[in-house]
Amino acid sequence: MFDKVAIVGPGLIGGSMGMAMRRRSLADHIVGIGRRQVSLDAALRVGAIHSATLDLNEGLAGADLVVLATPIGTFERLAGPVAEAIDPGAVLTEVASSKVQVIETLQAALGACEDVQLVPTHPMAGSEQSGPLAADEALFEGSVCIITPLQDQETEAFPRIRGLWQALGATVVSMSPSQHDRLVARISHVPHLAASALMHTVDEGTMHYCGGGLKDTTRIAASSPDLWMDIYRSNREEIREAMRDYIGTLRRMMDALDADDMPALREQLEQARCRRDELAVRLAERAARE
Amino acid sequence: MFDKVAIVGPGLIGGSMGMAMRRRSLADHIVGIGRRQVSLDAALRVGAIHSATLDLNEGLAGADLVVLATPIGTFERLAGPVAEAIDPGAVLTEVASSKVQVIETLQAALGACEDVQLVPTHPMAGSEQSGPLAADEALFEGSVCIITPLQDQETEAFPRIRGLWQALGATVVSMSPSQHDRLVARISHVPHLAASALMHTVDEGTMHYCGGGLKDTTRIAASSPDLWMDIYRSNREEIREAMRDYIGTLRRMMDALDADDMPALREQLEQARCRRDELAVRLAERAARE
Numbered sequence: 001m002f003d004k005v006a007i008v009g010p011g012l013i014g015g016s017m018g019m020a021m022r023r024r025s026l027a028d029h030i031v032g033i034g035r036r037q038v039s040l041d042a043a044l045r046v047g048a049i050h051s052a053t054l055d056l057n058e059g060l061a062g063a064d065l066v067v068l069a070t071p072i073g074t075f076e077r078l079a080g081p082v083a084e085a086i087d088p089g090a091v092l093t094e095v096a097s098s099k100v101q102v103i104e105t106l107q108a109a110l111g112a113c114e115d116v117q118l119v120p121t122h123p124m125a126g127s128e129q130s131g132p133l134a135a136d137e138a139l140f141e142g143s144v145c146i147i148t149p150l151q152d153q154e155t156e157a158f159p160r161i162r163g164l165w166q167a168l169g170a171t172v173v174s175m176s177p178s179q180h181d182r183l184v185a186r187i188s189h190v191p192h193l194a195a196s197a198l199m200h201t202v203d204e205g206t207m208h209y210c211g212g213g214l215k216d217t218t219r220i221a222a223s224s225p226d227l228w229m230d231i232y233r234s235n236r237e238e239i240r241e242a243m244r245d246y247i248g249t250l251r252r253m254m255d256a257l258d259a260d261d262m263p264a265l266r267e268q269l270e271q272a273r274c275r276r277d278e279l280a281v282r283l284a285e286r287a288a289r290e
Numbered sequence: 291m292f293d294k295v296a297i298v299g300p301g302l303i304g305g306s307m308g309m310a311m312r313r314r315s316l317a318d319h320i321v322g323i324g325r326r327q328v329s330l331d332a333a334l335r336v337g338a339i340h341s342a343t344l345d346l347n348e349g350l351a352g353a354d355l356v357v358l359a360t361p362i363g364t365f366e367r368l369a370g371p372v373a374e375a376i377d378p379g380a381v382l383t384e385v386a387s388s389k390v391q392v393i394e395t396l397q398a399a400l401g402a403c404e405d406v407q408l409v410p411t412h413p414m415a416g417s418e419q420s421g422p423l424a425a426d427e428a429l430f431e432g433s434v435c436i437i438t439p440l441q442d443q444e445t446e447a448f449p450r451i452r453g454l455w456q457a458l459g460a461t462v463v464s465m466s467p468s469q470h471d472r473l474v475a476r477i478s479h480v481p482h483l484a485a486s487a488l489m490h491t492v493d494e495g496t497m498h499y500c501g502g503g504l505k506d507t508t509r510i511a512a513s514s515p516d517l518w519m520d521i522y523r524s525n526r527e528e529i530r531e532a533m534r535d536y537i538g539t540l541r542r543m544m545d546a547l548d549a550d551d552m553p554a555l556r557e558q559l560e561q562a563r564c565r566r567d568e569l570a571v572r573l574a575e576r577a578a579r580e
Contacts, residue, residue, distance in 0.1 A: 124499055124500075125502075126502075126503075127502070144498070144499050146499065173498075173499065183496050183499060186491050186492050186496055187492055187496055187497075187499055187500050187503075187504050188503055188504070190488070190491055191488055191503055191504050191507045191508075192503070193540065193543050194484050194487075194488055194507065194540070195507055195562075196543075196558065196559050196562035196563070196566075197484075197536060197539040197540045197543060197558075197562070198480070198481055198484055198536065198562075199561075199562035199563075199565040199566050199569075200535075200536075200539040200558070200561065200562060200565075201476050201480055201532055201535050201536050201539065202476050202477055202565070202569075204565075204568070206473050206476055206477055207477075207565070207568065207569050207572055208434070208463075208572060209414055209434050209436065209463065209473060209477055210414075210477050210569060210572070210573070212415075212416075212417070213416075213477075213478055213481055213482070213509075213510045214477050214478070214481050214569070215569065215573060216506045216507070216509045216510070217481045217484065217485055217506070217507055217508075217509070217510060218481075218507075218562075218566050218569070219503075219506045219507070219566075220503045220506070220507060221559075221562045221563060221566040222563060222566040222567060222570065223563070224563075225556050225559040225560045225563055226556075228559060229552055229555070229556050229559070232547065232552065232555060233552060236547060236550070239547060240544070240547050240548065242491055243540070243543070243544050243547065244544070245490075245491050246487060246488065246490075246491050246540070247537060247540050247541065247544065249487040249490040249491065250483065250484070250487045250533070250536070250537050250540070251537065253483055253486075253487060253533070254530070254533050254534070254537065257522065257526060257529060257530050257533065258530065260526070262519055262522065262523060265519070265522060266515050266516075266519050268486065268487075268490070269486050269511075269515040269518060269519070270515045271489075271490065272485075272486035272487070272489035272490060272508075272511045273486070273489075273511060273512060273513070273514075273515055275489040275490075275492070275494075275497070276486075276489050276508050276509075276511040276512040277512060278494070278497060279489075279492075279497050279500060279504070279505065279508070280512065282497055282498060282500070283500070283505060
């Protein structure tokens with residue numbers, strides 16, 4: 001499928017892509033590019049990449065696919081050097097959790113590279129862990145990968161990247177960058193804030209008594225604040241709107257409690273339960289397709 | 291440990307207690323008392339009880355331990371008949387998720403029964419499922435059981451009930467009924483409202499894209515609104531206070547987003563992460579003790 005794949009940042013997502021591509025023989029050679037030798041060594045050890053380099057130019061030379069899998073906060077710094085080092089005709093893809101701002105940054109840097117085709121993607125998979133040691137070759141099986149193709153390129157690069165994700169086991173869905181950002185604010189970013197805020201309502205003393213409920217509800221609050229800060233910065237407007245909705249819903253629940261209007265509260269909980277049951281069905285269907 | 295145990299409502303919790311007591315030979319005979327034959331048949335089939343009856347008087351006759359394991363909403367109706375039917379000298383325990391109001395109801399009914407000792411407990415275990423078919427004899431292993439003993443009875447009944455829960459694999463903690471209600475508002479009730487409210491911020495279209503994050507965060511939103519309504523009614527004041535805290539935390543996060551004050555948001559997320567890491571350690575320690 002590809003001759004040489006360069007993964008800039010072979011961590012949880014990049015490393016899992018490397019592993020999965022190797023297992024499925026989708027690339028002749030996969031090189032990992034990073035800033036710290038110890039991370040690259042780990043990526044090599046877990047089999048995420050064939051070779052490693054600290055030198056971006058060396059890594060990108062001859063690559064027909066470049067995967068930008070570093071945190072969003074590095075994109076400003078990396079976009080220029082990547083645009084300079086990438087081969088003409090190569091496909092550039094990235095896996096960031098927000099799209100509108102990320103695409104602006106990359107397109108501005110790529111301005112001059114007419115031959116390079118950017119295909120933004122967001123694999124909806126991951127865990128609260130990070131780094132190459134958390135990489136998992138089955139991470140994308142049964143997952144959804146969103147692609148936000150740019151207007152002028154539904155032709156060549158897009159089908160290749162779509163095929164790649166399908167080969168890795170993902171269901172591929174295409175939408176606009178702004179649709180994507182609105183979506184993830186609701187299914188991912190606000191749930192992270194909600195889970196984090198819950199940890200502020202329990203203190204050390206109460207924690208001792210926690211059962212499975214709080215454990216599951218707050219699992220995503222264990223993930224790295226630095227990764228999330230990048231996301232919050234780059235998708236701030238959509239997150240603010242979704243947060244306003246979320247706080248508004250909680251306020252309506254609170255109003256029902258204040259007024260002792262239990263039928264109103266019950267109705268809100270019943271709607272939530274129905275929707276949650278529907279979510280369980282969708283997830284089960286997806287698992288069955290795997 | 292007990293000659294005859296009567297479990298009023300052998301569902302998820304009552305049925306699991308029955309199973310676990312049978313497996314450990316803690317009772318010579320366990321009778322299940324219910325209102326619907328089909329539920330009692332299910333409890334018999336899964337081995338939660340030795341015999342079943344729809345007749346409260348028949349079930350309670352001769353029992354030295356009576357376990358009230360029905361939803362909180364039934365306590366008003368059941369307290370009187372239980373007080374009338376219970377043997378003098380028997381121990382009465384219940385497993386409701388809130389305590390202050392529940393104890394008031396039961397004590398008012400038990401007024402005349404001087405020999406009956408009430409020991410309120412709250413096993414911090416369960417699942418989003420309910421009913422005898424969801425019962426599990428290992429449900430309490432490694433869990434915490436809170437006992438809120440009444441002032442005059444630390445002597446005889448309390449150690450017996452503490453011993454029972456320890457034998458079922460739980461770590462027993464004792465506290466006052468109001469401490470208990472304040473605690474569970476924070477570790478259980480507000481997380482349920484928070485998870486339910488999250489389901490209102492996603493619609494059918496967005497649900498298709500959900501990953502594991504939203505799935506775990508909203509798991510408890512799948513549980514029965516009716517059970518929860520009983521809890522919300524009986525612990526309303528503590529829940530309102532904890533909800534005020536929770537919404538306040540979310541508002542502070544929102545303020546940071548509005549003001550683009552990313553260091554403030556980062557600090558809030560970092561505190562949440564530290565606390566969540568601590569919770570993971572506590573849960574791992576508890577699992578290791580199992």
